[in-house]
Amino acid sequence: xxxxxTQKILAAxxxxxxxxxxxxxxxxxxxxxxxxxxxxxxxxxxxxxxxxGVFDKAKIALVPDHFTxxxxxxxxxxxxxxxxxxxxxxxxxxxxxxxxxxxxxLIPEKGLVLPGELVIGADxxxxxxxxxxxxxxxxxxxxMAAAMATGTAWFKVPKAIRFELSGSPRGWATGKxxxxxxxxxxxxxxxxxxxxxxxxxGVAALTMDERFTIANMAIExxxxxxxxxxxxxxxxxxxxxxxxxxxxxxxxxEFASDADASYERTxxxxxxxxxxxxxxxxxxxxxxxxxxxxxxxxxxxxxxSCTNGRIEDLRVAASILGGRKVAKGMRCIVFPATxxxxxxxxxxxxxxxxxxxxxxxxxxTCGPCLGGHMGILAKGERALATxxxxxxxxxxxxxxxxxxASPAVAAASAITGRISDPTEIIAAPSRA
Amino acid sequence: MEAKGKAFAYGxxxxxxxxxxxxxxxxxxxxxxxxxxxxxxxxxFAASVRxxxxxxxxRNFGCGSSREHAPIAIKASGVACVVASSFARIFYRNAINTxxxxxxxxGAESFAKKGDEIRADLKTGLVENLTTGAKAQAMxxxxxxxxxxxxxxxxxxxxxxxxxxxxx
Ligand code: SF4
Numbered sequence: 001x002x003x004x005x006t007q008k009i010l011a012a013x014x015x016x017x018x019x020x021x022x023x024x025x026x027x028x029x030x031x032x033x034x035x036x037x038x039x040x041x042x043x044x045x046x047x048x049x050x051x052x053g054v055f056d057k058a059k060i061a062l063v064p065d066h067f068t069x070x071x072x073x074x075x076x077x078x079x080x081x082x083x084x085x086x087x088x089x090x091x092x093x094x095x096x097x098x099x100x101x102x103x104x105x106l107i108p109e110k111g112l113v114l115p116g117e118l119v120i121g122a123d124x125x126x127x128x129x130x131x132x133x134x135x136x137x138x139x140x141x142x143x144m145a146a147a148m149a150t151g152t153a154w155f156k157v158p159k160a161i162r163f164e165l166s167g168s169p170r171g172w173a174t175g176k177x178x179x180x181x182x183x184x185x186x187x188x189x190x191x192x193x194x195x196x197x198x199x200x201x202g203v204a205a206l207t208m209d210e211r212f213t214i215a216n217m218a219i220e221x222x223x224x225x226x227x228x229x230x231x232x233x234x235x236x237x238x239x240x241x242x243x244x245x246x247x248x249x250x251x252x253x254e255f256a257s258d259a260d261a262s263y264e265r266t267x268x269x270x271x272x273x274x275x276x277x278x279x280x281x282x283x284x285x286x287x288x289x290x291x292x293x294x295x296x297x298x299x300x301x302x303x304x305s306c307t308n309g310r311i312e313d314l315r316v317a318a319s320i321l322g323g324r325k326v327a328k329g330m331r332c333i334v335f336p337a338t339x340x341x342x343x344x345x346x347x348x349x350x351x352x353x354x355x356x357x358x359x360x361x362x363x364x365t366c367g368p369c370l371g372g373h374m375g376i377l378a379k380g381e382r383a384l385a386t387x388x389x390x391x392x393x394x395x396x397x398x399x400x401x402x403x404x405a406s407p408a409v410a411a412a413s414a415i416t417g418r419i420s421d422p423t424e425i426i427a428a429p430s431r432a
Numbered sequence: 433m434e435a436k437g438k439a440f441a442y443g444x445x446x447x448x449x450x451x452x453x454x455x456x457x458x459x460x461x462x463x464x465x466x467x468x469x470x471x472x473x474x475x476x477f478a479a480s481v482r483x484x485x486x487x488x489x490x491r492n493f494g495c496g497s498s499r500e501h502a503p504i505a506i507k508a509s510g511v512a513c514v515v516a517s518s519f520a521r522i523f524y525r526n527a528i529n530t531x532x533x534x535x536x537x538x539g540a541e542s543f544a545k546k547g548d549e550i551r552a553d554l555k556t557g558l559v560e561n562l563t564t565g566a567k568a569q570a571m572x573x574x575x576x577x578x579x580x581x582x583x584x585x586x587x588x589x590x591x592x593x594x595x596x597x598x599x600x
Binding site for chain 1: 492495500518520521522524525526528529530571573574576577580585586587589590591593594595
């Protein structure tokens with residue numbers, strides 16, 4: 001029977017010849033991930049299991065990113081519990097402040113996920129790694145605890161929606177605009193239980209950073225995972241990681257969907273017709289093309305997160321903000337997603353350009369994305385962010401508002417003080 | 433694995449906030465959580481539910497937050513099984529991991545009315561409404577999922593297997 005690439009990865013990890021949608025399976029895991037919020041709960045549950053140790057010291061990753069550098073005493077206690085557990089268990093991939101980053105940017109960067117692998121994480125945006133042709137999904141803390149002991153987890157094999165992409169984005173339109181547009185089309189439960197599979201000639205036009213952004217937001221449509229085929233860009237990415245990280249030299253498997261695999265439905269999107277897109281409060285599905293936004297003034301702009309805190313995102317922001325000024329009365333906060341990205345941005349002069357423009361550049365942290373710290377909104381305030389959620393109270397007061405958009409729209413809006421089309425500031429460069 | 437009891441019937445999108453309101457999340461005591469279970473949608477639920485009873489509902493049961501308190505509250509209230517047309521993804525995982533039996537049955541919302549007598553075989557997925565005589569087939573659980581349920585949830589299951597020296 002024909003299978004999608006997601007189904008093939010699950011079958012391979014369950015030791016089965018084939019699987020079908022709806023089937024419950026138990027599969028072997030290549031990586032188990034947790035952060036400073038979810039890991040402490042999982043560690044408590046892990047203790048109840050009474051296992052002598054973790055299943056594999058090299059296949060667990062613990063990343064303190066949400067409330068770090070420790071924002072208060074409670075956060076410090078959480079991080080301490082995780083640090084001590086990592087030490088006691090000999091966990092190789094624990095990343096202290098100074099070498100860390102937001103988990104979903106850090107894991108691919110450190111070569112901890114490669115095509116065809118299976119990853120679970122006690123964080124809903126674990127779906128990010130579908131960008132490299134892996135299966136990854138978010139789970140609860142109990143799942144993480146059991147997985148740390150056994151190296152396995154159970155799954156219900158998902159059906160899939162196929163997004164048939166054609167053309168190439170034009171002007172300032174990017175992968176972020178594509179995913180906001182898609183969520184606007186299908187709604188926040190439009191892909192419930194399902195796999196969102198991106199396919200078609202248009203995939204080749206999307207950079208790896210854009211694919212990470214798109215797969216990252218699959219959960220905002222209720223999906224179990226979002227996944228991209230493995231192509232030359234993916235292979236070049238994997239080769240680059242293997243050059244930097246010895247452990248990433250391991251062989252990987254490229255899975256491809258069968259030509260006759262069955263899909264719940266197919267949705268076609270012509271990338272050349274995408275416009276910069278903005279999601280209005282309080283759902284990512286309230287998407288509007290920039291031309292339909294109207295006059296929306298802003299108090300704060302946030303550029304960063306596991307969605308759009310990668311080097312390409314910072315380059316775009318600096319190209320628009322460089323030599324210009326953040327509007328008077330506007331707070332523009334930029335947070336690179338990892339230390340390596342931060343360093344790269346320093347070397348390229350992006351940090352200087354941003355600071356000169358009047359933006360604040362923070363150390364890597366989830367910070368304002370989840371209303372944790374480093375840029376909380378007061379009652380009645382309005383922010384535009386390159387993050388992934390704009391639920392009520394997501395960035396602070398329940399009476400504040402968050403609009404979601406790309407780094408280009410964010411940078412332009414920081415200059416004008418209201419949600420703006422980047423072409424108001426500068427014409428888009430042609431895509432590489 | 434058979435369950436038999438009376439049905440409590442609800443509609444679509446029963447969210448985790450009505451299953452167990454956030455104001456009661458300052459405890460993880462199952463009995464206390466159960467005393468507030470379904471409070472905001474059915475104030476009489478906690479007082480009238482009996483061990484072995486069923487919740488029968490429509491689409492997207494358990495949507496909303498990822499709180500594991502929701503399946504814990506339902507399980508501690510004595511419910512033997514939740515039968516719904518579909519479950520929100522994280523609730524589905526959390527239910528199984530905390531040992532709450534659930535069955536996905538297309539058209540569940542019209543299968544039973546409040547008070548109907550229901551019998552379900554978790555192994556085969558056969559659900560019967562003894563009051564109306566209707567029978568329907570949900571997807572049964574494979575052996576390892578039945579073992580998780582039997583062990584009271586994922587933690588008990590894993591502990592048991594490790595103790596038995598099973599290769600996992
Ligand atoms: S950056 Fe935001 S969405 Fe990403 S992991 Fe951190 S809190 Fe979650």
